[in-house]
Amino acid sequence: GAGVSQSPSNKVTEKGKDVELRCDPISGHTALYWYRQSLGQGLEFLIYFQGNSAPDKSGLPSDRFSAERTGGSVSTLTIQRTQQEDSAVYLCASSLTRPGQGTTGELFFGEGSRLTVL
Amino acid sequence: AQSVTQLDSHVSVSEGTPVLLRCNYSSSYSPSLFWYVQHPNKGLQLLLKYTSAATLVKGINGFEAEFKKSETSFHLTKPSAHMSDAAEYFCVVSDRGRTGGGADGLTFGKGTHLIIQP
Numbered sequence: 001g002a003g004v005s006q007s008p009s010n011k012v013t014e015k016g017k018d019v020e021l022r023c024d025p026i027s028g029h030t031a032l033y034w035y036r037q038s039l040g041q042g043l044e045f046l047i048y049f050q051g052n053s054a055p056d057k058s059g060l061p062s063d064r065f066s067a068e069r070t071g072g073s074v075s076t077l078t079i080q081r082t083q084q085e086d087s088a089v090y091l092c093a094s095s096l097t098r099p100g101q102g103t104t105g106e107l108f109f110g111e112g113s114r115l116t117v118l
Numbered sequence: 119a120q121s122v123t124q125l126d127s128h129v130s131v132s133e134g135t136p137v138l139l140r141c142n143y144s145s146s147y148s149p150s151l152f153w154y155v156q157h158p159n160k161g162l163q164l165l166l167k168y169t170s171a172a173t174l175v176k177g178i179n180g181f182e183a184e185f186k187k188s189e190t191s192f193h194l195t196k197p198s199a200h201m202s203d204a205a206e207y208f209c210v211v212s213d214r215g216r217t218g219g220g221a222d223g224l225t226f227g228k229g230t231h232l233i234i235q236p
Binding site for chain 2: 004033041042043045091093106107108109110111112
């Protein structure tokens, strides 16, 4: 597709259940980012992928959160044993990178997955 | 280390009047600077970017920003606000001298909510 695609767009789940959120980046973009945006808050960085590896996992809030990326393309963010405080919009973005210089800085965002934990 | 401060969490202007959204940054390297806009229930979209070329940068929808190194500022302006400008605006600094770590050198401000009064 032309842009970053995220699914599901909305997810309602019960406390304690596991959820998977999917991100399909723009073709050819090697960098992929996950952010969390809670109501009225800015963006909270979660994890960054360069290809299939994650050089920076520093933002993952707990060991209940994990993410993987396969084939240098699609990424999945998994939240185990969800808690009410996990309710937020999870945004994915992708970017081109330049060898030795990291990202160009211009991120292309999906519309997000809104997670509600009851 | 780098940081970005958006000086106002909320800005309210009347339709047809000028818009000023303030952003100050700190960076140890030559930064790239960006403004993103987020309309309700949407992902973020790039408005404009500064990457060490002209210090006055023009973006989409009539917005522009001026990079002032002496003031470490990158304020966003628009001569005449339109109702469709109502959104959340994020200032972002990308430390191009670094690679890896901290979401590959990207730091987001906490956002400014722009309200347009009819």
